[in-house]
Amino acid sequence: MSVNDEGARIAFEEAEAGLAEGGIPVGSAIVGSDGKILGRGRNLRVQNGSPILHGETAAFDSARHLRNSDWKGATLYTTLSPCPMCAGAMVLFGIKKVVIAENSHMSGREEFLRSHGMEVVVLNDQKCVGLLNEFIEKYPEHWEF
Numbered sequence: 001m002s003v004n005d006e007g008a009r010i011a012f013e014e015a016e017a018g019l020a021e022g023g024i025p026v027g028s029a030i031v032g033s034d035g036k037i038l039g040r041g042r043n044l045r046v047q048n049g050s051p052i053l054h055g056e057t058a059a060f061d062s063a064r065h066l067r068n069s070d071w072k073g074a075t076l077y078t079t080l081s082p083c084p085m086c087a088g089a090m091v092l093f094g095i096k097k098v099v100i101a102e103n104s105h106m107s108g109r110e111e112f113l114r115s116h117g118m119e120v121v122v123l124n125d126q127k128c129v130g131l132l133n134e135f136i137e138k139y140p141e142h143w144e145f
Helices: 005-021 055-062 084-092 108-114 128-136
Strands: 027-031 035-040 075-078 097-100 119-121
Touching: 005 027, 005 035, 005 055, 005 075, 005 128, 027 055, 035 055, 035 108, 055 075, 055 084, 084 108
Parallel strands: 075 097, 097 119
Antiparallel strands: 027 035, 027 075
C-alpha cells in the first residue's frame, strides 16, 4: 500500500501491530469524505479470541461513538480482501470506496461490494502479501480458510 496515503499507511501499521502480537496481520482504517480518520483497527481473533473483530469490524468498533450518517461516503482501507461479514458491514454503513491491499489470500467479495455501488480498488501490494505469508508460515493453525 502506498505510504503516501494516510489510510493505507494506518491499515498497514495495524496489520504489523497485529503480527507483532501473534495475531492475524490484517489492518484497516476508515477515512471520512473530509479526509479525517474515523476509525482504525486490526484483526483480534487470536489476541482476544473474538470471532468478529476482524480488521474492518475493529475499525468500525473503534469509532462506535459516530452516527450512522458519519460513515456515508467514507473510504475503507484494508490490507486483505474482506470476508462476507466485513463486506456486509461496509454495505450496511454506506462505505463509498474500499481500497484492498491484496486479495491473493482471500477474495470473492469484490463483486458483491461493486453490486452495492461501492468503488473497489485492489492494489496487489506485495508487502501485505509478504506479511500474511509470514504469519501463515509461523502460525498455520490460525489460518483456517
